[in-house]
Amino acid sequence: MAFSFSIYDFTSFTQWIDKSLYAAMPPFWALIVEMVIIGIVFLGFYALLGLFLVYAERKICAFMQCRVGPNRVGPFGFIQTIADLIKLLLKELIFIKNADKILFNVAPFIVIIVSFLAIAAIPFAKGLHAMDFNIGVFYIMAVSSMGVIGVLLAGWSSNNKYSLIGAMRSGAQIVSYELSVGLSLITIVVLAGSMQLSTIVEGQRDLWFIFKGHIPAIIAFIVFLIASTAETNRGPFDLAEAESELTAGFHTEYSGIRFAFFFLAEYMNMFLVASIAATVFWGGWMPLHINGFTGFNHVMDFIPPIFWFFGKSFFIMWIMMWFKWTFPRLRIDQLLTLEWKYLLPINLVNVLLMALIVLMGWHF
Amino acid sequence: MAEILEVKDIAQQEYLINMGPQHPSTHGVMRLVVSLNGEIVKNVQPHCGYIHRGIEKMCEKLTYPQIIHLTDRMDYLSAHMNNASVCLTVEKALGIEIPERVKYIRTIMDELQRIASHQLWWCAFGMDLGGLTCFFYGLRDREPILDIFEESTGSRLIQSYYTPGGLMNDIHPDFQKKVKEFIKYFRKILPEYDQLLTGNVIFQERTKGIGILSKEEAINRGLTGPSGRGSGFACDVRKRAPYHLYDKVDFKECLYEEGDTFARYKVRIDEMWESMKIIEQLIDNIPEGDYTAKMKAVIKLPEGEFFQRVETARGELICFIVSDGNKNPLRVKFRSPNLINLASLNVMSKDFKIADLVAISGSLDLVIPCMDR
Numbered sequence: 001m002a003f004s005f006s007i008y009d010f011t012s013f014t015q016w017i018d019k020s021l022y023a024a025m026p027p028f029w030a031l032i033v034e035m036v037i038i039g040i041v042f043l044g045f046y047a048l049l050g051l052f053l054v055y056a057e058r059k060i061c062a063f064m065q066c067r068v069g070p071n072r073v074g075p076f077g078f079i080q081t082i083a084d085l086i087k088l089l090l091k092e093l094i095f096i097k098n099a100d101k102i103l104f105n106v107a108p109f110i111v112i113i114v115s116f117l118a119i120a121a122i123p124f125a126k127g128l129h130a131m132d133f134n135i136g137v138f139y140i141m142a143v144s145s146m147g148v149i150g151v152l153l154a155g156w157s158s159n160n161k162y163s164l165i166g167a168m169r170s171g172a173q174i175v176s177y178e179l180s181v182g183l184s185l186i187t188i189v190v191l192a193g194s195m196q197l198s199t200i201v202e203g204q205r206d207l208w209f210i211f212k213g214h215i216p217a218i219i220a221f222i223v224f225l226i227a228s229t230a231e232t233n234r235g236p237f238d239l240a241e242a243e244s245e246l247t248a249g250f251h252t253e254y255s256g257i258r259f260a261f262f263f264l265a266e267y268m269n270m271f272l273v274a275s276i277a278a279t280v281f282w283g284g285w286m287p288l289h290i291n292g293f294t295g296f297n298h299v300m301d302f303i304p305p306i307f308w309f310f311g312k313s314f315f316i317m318w319i320m321m322w323f324k325w326t327f328p329r330l331r332i333d334q335l336l337t338l339e340w341k342y343l344l345p346i347n348l349v350n351v352l353l354m355a356l357i358v359l360m361g362w363h364f
Numbered sequence: 365m366a367e368i369l370e371v372k373d374i375a376q377q378e379y380l381i382n383m384g385p386q387h388p389s390t391h392g393v394m395r396l397v398v399s400l401n402g403e404i405v406k407n408v409q410p411h412c413g414y415i416h417r418g419i420e421k422m423c424e425k426l427t428y429p430q431i432i433h434l435t436d437r438m439d440y441l442s443a444h445m446n447n448a449s450v451c452l453t454v455e456k457a458l459g460i461e462i463p464e465r466v467k468y469i470r471t472i473m474d475e476l477q478r479i480a481s482h483q484l485w486w487c488a489f490g491m492d493l494g495g496l497t498c499f500f501y502g503l504r505d506r507e508p509i510l511d512i513f514e515e516s517t518g519s520r521l522i523q524s525y526y527t528p529g530g531l532m533n534d535i536h537p538d539f540q541k542k543v544k545e546f547i548k549y550f551r552k553i554l555p556e557y558d559q560l561l562t563g564n565v566i567f568q569e570r571t572k573g574i575g576i577l578s579k580e581e582a583i584n585r586g587l588t589g590p591s592g593r594g595s596g597f598a599c600d601v602r603k604r605a606p607y608h609l610y611d612k613v614d615f616k617e618c619l620y621e622e623g624d625t626f627a628r629y630k631v632r633i634d635e636m637w638e639s640m641k642i643i644e645q646l647i648d649n650i651p652e653g654d655y656t657a658k659m660k661a662v663i664k665l666p667e668g669e670f671f672q673r674v675e676t677a678r679g680e681l682i683c684f685i686v687s688d689g690n691k692n693p694l695r696v697k698f699r700s701p702n703l704i705n706l707a708s709l710n711v712m713s714k715d716f717k718i719a720d721l722v723a724i725s726g727s728l729d730l731v732i733p734c735m736d737r
Contacts, residue, residue, distance in 0.1 A: 065500035161381045165403070165718070235494060236566055242494070245722050247388060326560070328567050329494025331719045332403055 008304055011127030038130050042119060046268060051081045053267040056314075057321055064325045091256035096159060099253065103157035108254065108261035110150030115268040118143045122275050123197050125285045125306040136197035137189055140276060141182050144231070147269065148174040151233070151240060154262070155250035166249025169332050170240030173230055176339040177237075180227035181273075183347040187220040187354045188213070188280045201284040206291050208283035216354040221281045223343050223350070225319070228273035230335070232266065235324035239332055270317055278312035285309040378406060385414045389492050389722040392732030396709075396725070403717045408710045412703070416736040423696040428454050428528050428663045431696070435683075436522035438698065439734035441481040442676040444473045447526035449683035449698070452607055453672040454528040457665045457687065465653040466530045468646050471608040472543065473513075473525065475639040479550070480509040481677035482590075482632045482639075485729045489629065490561050492726035493570055498561055505553055508546045512539065528663055530656025543647050547640050554636060562633065571626035575712035575724035578623055585711070586704045589679025590635060591728050594628035596621040601675035613645045625720075628727040664691050678702055678729055702735040 017037075021030040055070065055078065062069025070077030096104070121136045121143075123129040133139065148171055155167020191213045192200045203209070210217050230237035241249040251262045278284060285305030289297045330338070356362075378399040384390040393414035399407040419438060423431045428450070435446040448470060455462060483506045490498025510520040515536040517523040525532050536542075561567050577587065582595035592599045600617045602610040618634035620627035665687035673682050679701025686695040705728050713721045 061496075065497050066504050067500060161379070165381075169403075235496075238494070239719075242719070245389060245719050325497050327495060328490065328561070328564060328570060329719070330566055331570060331717055333717065334566075334569055 008301075009126045014127050038120075042116065042130070046116060046119070046264075049271060050264045050267050051085065053271060053317070054081045054084070054263075056317075057267070060318065060321045061325045064322070085260070088260040089257055093258060094253075094255045096253050098159045100157035100159070103153045104253075105258075107150045107154035107157060108258045108265075110153065111147055111265045112261045112268075114143060114147040114150065115265045115272060118272050119268070119275075121197060122272070123201055123279060123284055124309055125304070128306065129198060132196065132198045134194075134196045137185050137195045137200070137280070140272075141178075141185065144269070144272065145174070145178050147265070150265075151250050154254070155240075158250070158253035160253050162246040162248075163250050163252050166240045166242065166246045166252075169242075170233060170250060172332070173233070173237065173239060173335060176336055177227045177230040177343075180223055180339060180343045180347055181231055183344070183351060184220040184224040184227065185276075185280060187216055187347070187351050190351065190354045190358055191217065193358075197279055197284075200280060201286055204283040204286045206289055208281070208286070208288070210281045213354060213357065216350050216357060217281065219346065219350050220354070221277065223347055224273075224277055224281070225316070227339070227343060228277065229320055229323070230339070232269040232273055234266065234270060234320060236327035236329050237335060238324075238329060239335060242329060270320060271313065274313045274316040274320065275309070277316050278309060282312045282316075283308070284312075383721075389725065390732070391488060391730065394730070394732045394735065396721075398718065398721065400718060403719075405713050405716055405718055405721050408713055408721065410706055410709065412706070412732070412736050414736065415733050417733075419737045420696050420698060423693060425692060427691050428665070428693070431693075432527060433524045435698075436524050437733060438700065438737055439676055439678065439681070439702065439731045440522055441484060441731055442477055442678065442681075443522050444470075444477040444525060445674050445676040445681065447524060448474065448608070449672055449674045449681050450685075451526045451528050452674065453670050453683045453685050454663065454665065456672055457668070457670040457685070458528075458663070460529055460657050460659070462530055462657045463653045463655070464651045466655060466657070467609050468650045469531060469535055469655070470526060471610065471613070472643050472646050472650075473516075474608065475642045476509050476512065476543070478639045478677045479636050480506050482636050483509075485632060485677075486557060486561075489723075489726045489729075492722050493567060495561060495564075495567070498557075501556065501560065505550060508542070508549065512542050512546065515539065515542065527656065527659075529659040530654070534655040535650075540647055540650065543643060547644055547647075550636075551640060554633075557633065562629070568626065570719075570723055571629060571727070572622075572624060574625045574716060574720045575727065576622070576624045577708055577712050579621070581711060582623065582708070585708045587679075587708045589676070589701050589705065589729075590618075590631040591628050591705050591708075592679065593618055594620050594631045594727075595623035599680060601673045601680050605673050607672070607674060609646065610642075613642050615639075615642050625723050625727040632729075662691050664689060665693070676701060678731060678734070679705055698737060700734045700737060702730050702732070706730060706735060 018034070021033055025033070059069045070080035073079040073083050118140050120130040121140050123132070151170045151174070152167045155163040155170070188200070188209050189195055191209055192203045194200060194203070204212070210221055233240045241251070246252070251259055254262060285308050287300040287303060287305065287308050289300060379401070381398050381400060382395060383398055384395040385393040390396065395411040395414065397409040397411065398405055419434050422434060426434070431450050432447050435450050436443040438446055483502045487499040487502025513523055514520045516539050517525040517532065577595050579596040582592050582597045587595060587597065588599045596619055598617060598619060603617045615638045618631045618638060620630055665685065667687060667689045669684070669686050671682055671684040673680055680699065681701055682699035684697040684699070685693045688694045709725055709728065713724045716724070
């Protein structure tokens with residue numbers, strides 16, 4: 001296969017790499033090399049995105065708070081996060097005397113690996129997709145729910161009362177909100193008729209699901225946004241950290257690069273849920289198409305899919321940052337009430353409603 | 365621990381956590397030993413004294429004009445009112461009539477200080493509840509007041525502006541203009557506070573019905589200031605025992621009957637409006653004249669006991685001076701509103717969640733250096 005590269009369709013490019021690797025070496029080694037390549041690409045992407053998101057959050061929160069934000073290191077303070085990263089790398093790792101050493105060391109890695117695993121299933125653009133299997137949505141749900149183990153272990157092993165309270169809160173919170181996230185995704189799976197993320201994206205060729213499934217899809221999106229914010233432990237659901245109550249909650253005792261892992265994982269989880277929302281509700285990399293408007297559709301097609309994907313993800317992240325920096329924090333009982341008494345029943349009814357709409361063919 | 369604890373005993377032990385001396389929500393070096401049952405607060409035991417400087421004892425070795433400078437360091441957010449408590453006591457003891465101009469300026473300064481203090485309380489309270497943006501909004505609007513203070517008094521936080529008999533120096537020529545500008549600006553900006561925090565569903569859920577203190581309990585425990593008025597206890601010294609010009613100006617005593625955190629919050633927001641009203645009534649009518657009454661070089665109080673109540677931004681501050689006729693007092697006692705308001709914390713926060721404890725202690729607006737003195 002000849003080398004060809006197009007920003008509109010990565011399929012031929014990725015297939016060219018795949019084919020040339022398999023032609024050059026035995027299948028086992030080709031697979032290993034592919035894994036290593038993907039791992040390195042994702043690591044680099046992960047680090048860059050983390051740095052960028054930290055910078056973006058700082059600038060956005062500064063904008064909301066009548067401040068300037070980082071503006072000293074580099075142009076517009078762009079190097080600030082890199083300087084911070086270097087600082088965190090050089091900082092001493094403080095060991096706590098009575099902490100459970102193994103669990104204390106393992107916890108940050110669990111948190112970061114989990115967010116790393118889930119990203120593999122996200123379709124970034126046409127053909128730019130590390131793993132495309134038939135239970136993509138299910139896989140993401142399963143993997144991302146393991147993050148709570150890391151948080152619980154971090155809180156428990158630190159041997160700190162504040163950390164323990166934070167971890168327990170976080171456990172209750174993530175386990176509860178997992179349900180809503182799952183159910184709101186299932187609503188769209190019902191509409192799409194598939195759990196494979198590439199099929200879900202392809203299904204939105206004529207119209208994005210949020211418009212296609214009208215009312216239930218919009219409800220599902222709002223529920224997903226609330227529940228996924230809670231799942232990533234971000235404000236106004238940042239009870240596990242709850243700075244004013246529990247100092248820093250489950251990661252109070254962590255320092256240096258271990259703290260940076262928790263910090264980075266938070267941003268990556270935010271990117272993850274934003275990209276899932278973009279993929280499932282807003283068409284992923286699919287440009288905005290309206291049935292019948294051929295000229296308009298052609299103009300939209302002119303914008304490369306990768307920009308569509310990141311544009312949508314960043315927009316959803318911006319919404320999440322917006323309400324983080326506006327709302328006060330909920331209390332733990334209010335948080336659980338919101339989930340079990342409101343979101344979950346709404347969601348269950350919503351799934352039925354969506355099933356009805358799909359059966360009757362009422363969607364667009 | 366000599367005796368061996370059985371598993372049964374451990375299960376019944378309370379989960380004790382130390383909030384403070386260094387904790388983000390105590391706003392200073394106060395320690396709260398909190399007994400928890402899960403998330404529910406069973407008992408709160410405050411430990412103070414981490415910033416005790418013995419101000420009352422130090423006063424015994426100082427002359428009256430020198431004492432003023434120590435009072436700033438008690439409740440640094442209502443420095444003017446603290447100064448006023450000593451100045452008014454001394455003036456009362458000596459029986460001096462102070463110029464009208466001084467009274468006007470003192471009233472305006474006190475009210476500006478009250479607004480600044482409530483602004484800082486508002487931002488810290490928002491931050492206690494997790495709304496970090498409030499902090500910057502409050503500080504942004506507090507800045508013009510501090511600039512006004514800086515121009516006239518030469519200092520931003522601890523001004524020591526009042527002296528027995530008058531003021532340290534006259535107001536800056538721009539004072540009136542700047543104050544009017546600020547009032548115009550703040551009247552526009554204060555509804556923004558409501559938009560950001562007061563109307564928020566989460567905020568209302570977090571504060572309504574939380575930390576209820578009945579009127580009887582508030583009176584019994586001597587809860588004064590905005591916190592007391594949130595319980596319906598009409599304890600505003602400006603109304604009950606007017607000093608400065610408070611009997612001449614028209615303002616409302618903000619009272620709420622609910623006694624919960626939200627009521628205490630509303631009292632402070634309303635008080636900012638009332639303070640602006642007071643300033644507006646006075647700012648154009650400052651009479652010409654001396655900025656201080658004629659005082660002797662060495663102030664000696666007659667033998668006896670003197671006291672004066674003032675309303676600081678946190679409650680009723682009483683300065684009590686016992687004099688033996690010397691140039692320094694025999695004994696000085698300050699009734700700090702913070703220490704006495706703290707006494708209600710345990711009653712208020714019992715059986716609420718730990719997050720509510722933060723909200724309740726935030727709504728009491730405690731300034732720790734005033735508590736410990």
